[in-house]
Amino acid sequence: QLQLQESGPGLVKPSETLSLTCTVSGGSISSSSYYWGWIRQPPGKGLEWIGSIYYSGSTYYNPSLKSRVTISVDTSKNQFSLKLSSVTAADTAVYYCATSDRTGNWFDPWGQGTLVTVSS
Amino acid sequence: SYVLTQPPSVSVAPGKTARITCGGNNIGSKSVHWYQQKPGQAPVLVIYYDSDRPSGIPERFSGSNSGNTATLTISRVEAGDEADYYCQVWDSSSDHRGVFGGGTKLTVL
Numbered sequence: 697q698l699q700l701q702e703s704g705p706g707l708v709k710p711s712e713t714l715s716l717t718c719t720v721s722g723g724s725i726s727s728s729s730y731y732w733g734w735i736r737q738p739p740g741k742g743l744e745w746i747g748s749i750y751y752s753g754s755t756y757y758n759p760s761l762k763s764r765v766t767i768s769v770d771t772s773k774n775q776f777s778l779k780l781s782s783v784t785a786a787d788t789a790v791y792y793c794a795t796s797d798r799t800g801n802w803f804d805p806w807g808q809g810t811l812v813t814v815s816s
Numbered sequence: 817s818y819v820l821t822q823p824p825s826v827s828v829a830p831g832k833t834a835r836i837t838c839g840g841n842n843i844g845s846k847s848v849h850w851y852q853q854k855p856g857q858a859p860v861l862v863i864y865y866d867s868d869r870p871s872g873i874p875e876r877f878s879g880s881n882s883g884n885t886a887t888l889t890i891s892r893v894e895a896g897d898e899a900d901y902y903c904q905v906w907d908s909s910s911d912h913r914g915v916f917g918g919g920t921k922l923t924v925l
Contacts, residue, residue: 733914743851743859743902745914756912759817792858801906801914802849804861804870 698723700793700807708787708814714780718793718807725774726751731796732776733803734767736789744789748796749776783814818907820917827923828893836920838886838903846905848886850879853900853919862901863888890922898924 704716718732725732733748747757749767757765761780769776780787790811794803821839828834838848848866851859861870863879866886876891890897903917 735914735916742919743904743916745916748914756914758913759911796914797864800847800849800865802847802861802864802904803851803859803914804864806858806860809858 698795698805700795700805702791702793702807702810704810704812706811706813708783708812709816710784710814711782714778714783714787714791714812714814716778716791716793716810716812718776718778720774720776720795725769725776726771729798731756731798731801732769733794733796734778735792735794735803735806736787737792737809738786738789746778746780746791750798785814788812788814817913818905818909818915820903820905820915822901822903822917822920824918825921825923827925828890829925830893830895832893834890834893834897834922836888836890836901836903836922838888838917839884840886840905841884843884843886843905844882846881846907848879848881849904850877850888851902851904852897853902854898859902893922893924895924898922 699721731748734746747767749755764781766779790809792809794806850863853859866881867879878889
């Protein structure tokens with residue numbers, strides 16, 4: 697059974713780059729059945745899809761974040777990563793990684809989430 | 817861009833039926849997925865492909881999708897069902913993107 701775990705700094709300064717990694721266990725990130733996605737949730741607000749990546753490296757990004765987002769995959773480590781540049785306080789959120797079914801595009805399972813605060 | 821609209825809140829008495837709607841332009845032509853999120857926890861998939869239930873999700877949870885509205889129905893509501901519920905689609909109309917509704921807070925009276 698797939699399990700996902702986010703890791704990375706919990707505090708990032710404004711204008712810097714937020715970097716998170718999601719480690720996948722219980723299965724291979726090279727599976728042809730899945731995309732791997734990032735979703736965030738500002739405190740007290742709803743869910744926002746950030747982007748998704750296939751093991752081959754093909755990516756889809758939220759147009760509202762596309763200029764600042766890079767998602768990459770490291771098949772040797774069974775990990776995928778998120779980089780969000782030029783962050784502001786508006787990027788403060790719980791960041792989740794999740795598996796996305798390649799045909800139906802639902803997200804399951806999710807990691808537990810990690811809170812990233814943007815503050816000087 | 818594609819927009820999903822949910823009511824901010826729904827209230828229901830224990831044992832009754834709760835219906836949470838998700839509105840979108842011709843949403844009936846898309847596959848809708850639903851998530852339950854309890855405070856401090858990650859979302860959990862409760863319905864996929866409009867009406868399919870993942871293993872472990874009670875039969876009390878069901879879904880439908882037609883026209884401009886998808887609906888999550890929770891029968892015989894229990895106190896433990898109190899949570900935020902989100903609908904989600906994958907929009908392939910212009911570019912490929914995931915879209916979430918704004919979420920509905922289900923309160924069990």
